[in-house]
Amino acid sequence: MSGLSALLVERGASAHRTLLFELGLLLVPVGIGGGLWLFGASLAWVWPLVLLPYVLRHFYHLTRLAILIRRHHRLVPPFPRGLWGDLYRSIARYQQRGRKSRKRQIRFSRRFREAANAVPDALVILDKQLRVDWANPAAAKLMNIHWPEDDERRFTELLTNPDLEQFIEAGDYMRPLDIAPAHNRAIMLSLRITPFGERKKQRLVVGRDITKIYHLNMIRRDFVANASHELRTPLTVIAGFLEPLIEAPITPNNHRRPLSLMFNQTERMRSIIEDLLTLSRLEMHDSPEAQTVVDVPDELHLILQEAQALSNGQHQFETRIEDDLFLIGHRPELRSAFSNLIFNAVRHTPPGSRISICWRHDVEGALFAVEDDGPGIAQEHLPRLTERFYRVDCARSRDSGGTGLGLAIVKHVLNRHDARLWIASEVGKGSIFSCRFPIHLCGQSLAISNTCTPVSE
Numbered sequence: 001m002s003g004l005s006a007l008l009v010e011r012g013a014s015a016h017r018t019l020l021f022e023l024g025l026l027l028v029p030v031g032i033g034g035g036l037w038l039f040g041a042s043l044a045w046v047w048p049l050v051l052l053p054y055v056l057r058h059f060y061h062l063t064r065l066a067i068l069i070r071r072h073h074r075l076v077p078p079f080p081r082g083l084w085g086d087l088y089r090s091i092a093r094y095q096q097r098g099r100k101s102r103k104r105q106i107r108f109s110r111r112f113r114e115a116a117n118a119v120p121d122a123l124v125i126l127d128k129q130l131r132v133d134w135a136n137p138a139a140a141k142l143m144n145i146h147w148p149e150d151d152e153r154r155f156t157e158l159l160t161n162p163d164l165e166q167f168i169e170a171g172d173y174m175r176p177l178d179i180a181p182a183h184n185r186a187i188m189l190s191l192r193i194t195p196f197g198e199r200k201k202q203r204l205v206v207g208r209d210i211t212k213i214y215h216l217n218m219i220r221r222d223f224v225a226n227a228s229h230e231l232r233t234p235l236t237v238i239a240g241f242l243e244p245l246i247e248a249p250i251t252p253n254n255h256r257r258p259l260s261l262m263f264n265q266t267e268r269m270r271s272i273i274e275d276l277l278t279l280s281r282l283e284m285h286d287s288p289e290a291q292t293v294v295d296v297p298d299e300l301h302l303i304l305q306e307a308q309a310l311s312n313g314q315h316q317f318e319t320r321i322e323d324d325l326f327l328i329g330h331r332p333e334l335r336s337a338f339s340n341l342i343f344n345a346v347r348h349t350p351p352g353s354r355i356s357i358c359w360r361h362d363v364e365g366a367l368f369a370v371e372d373d374g375p376g377i378a379q380e381h382l383p384r385l386t387e388r389f390y391r392v393d394c395a396r397s398r399d400s401g402g403t404g405l406g407l408a409i410v411k412h413v414l415n416r417h418d419a420r421l422w423i424a425s426e427v428g429k430g431s432i433f434s435c436r437f438p439i440h441l442c443g444q445s446l447a448i449s450n451t452c453t454p455v456s457e
Helices: 002-038 043-070 083-118 138-142 162-170 211-247 253-283 296-311 331-347 379-384 394-399 406-416
Strands: 122-126 132-135 177-179 189-196 202-209 292-294 316-321 327-329 354-362 365-372 420-426 430-438
Touching: 002 043, 043 083, 122 138, 138 202, 162 177, 162 189, 211 253, 253 406, 292 331, 296 316, 296 331, 296 354, 327 331, 331 354, 331 365, 331 406, 331 430, 379 420, 406 420
Parallel strands: 316 354
Antiparallel strands: 122 132, 122 202, 177 189, 189 202, 292 327, 354 365, 365 430, 420 430
């Protein structure tokens, strides 16, 4: 506070001195003119004559300042005294601040360019008309976009792909687009687009080379599919021999329990293999091959009957299902996703738990939700629940008959139907698994209903 007070006092004193100086400059010609008037001089020529130097001084400093500003000259001391001195000093301070600001901007721009040039990913900025506004050197190799040679050229003309224009026009940038660019089919690009700028009209395109990851995923997928297919036949044979042995009257009683355990484990392995084959089949294509109008309410009623048989009357089921809400999609895949979520609620909640199943219109399209009041899931597990074979409690999951692949299948099915899976849970308060389907997949006009508990993300 003492420094600020001293600064205010100093500025007040400076303004006081400036005012006294200007008054002095004005009083001198006024005094001379008054003296001449007392000696009989005419006021008609005395006052213009004595005030002319004062006016010429102001005109000189004004003209000089205008010329300096027009020529972008830097104002440096010594400055004139009085009001013009204060004006010159104020403009000089603004010039100094402007120079510092420009230097900071130049340093930031240089660092940005250096950082962008060092990034191995392709970076491209598009204007409102989707024309190239800027690109880093990596874009030349990955996207065949050379800047500034390709400045103001349309992005889709430089990076040609049949799915790219549709991806941009759809405006759904939550998921990346994986493409093989036309100029180099040997690489696989993962494109992410982020709107930014005024009214989000500009686009930042990030292209990442995922060739190695893509080929590794292909190898993994083929290996899992081939291994699962080869294992299914011998397991079927083993199960086929074990089942009659268990029921055969000639089988000793002390052998029935080991044979039953062998049969149960064989069935469990067959279930895992079937889920692995389902996942491999889902990964083959990004969208279902044959889409029809699916009677979701009818499918849910059938699944509910199976869930009640699985529960054996130990759970309380509540349903809120809109019977006239259908979906456009692949019926077996949607049935698999819905049944996995409902069966998981039965398997992973204790007897006496309440399970609520909801299917209704939502502001974003259609909402399917499964809610339970079971033990809940800790927050650190939620991001990894859709990973293959990830288990919150390994012992409990195996005892309940789960394969650890159900939620992975659900995620793949929803991705293929442009839907999203949201999971909300709290330890001791239960869990909510909700699937949101877009409006264009709904089979009827949207009429918002509030019959279900809102699902938080």
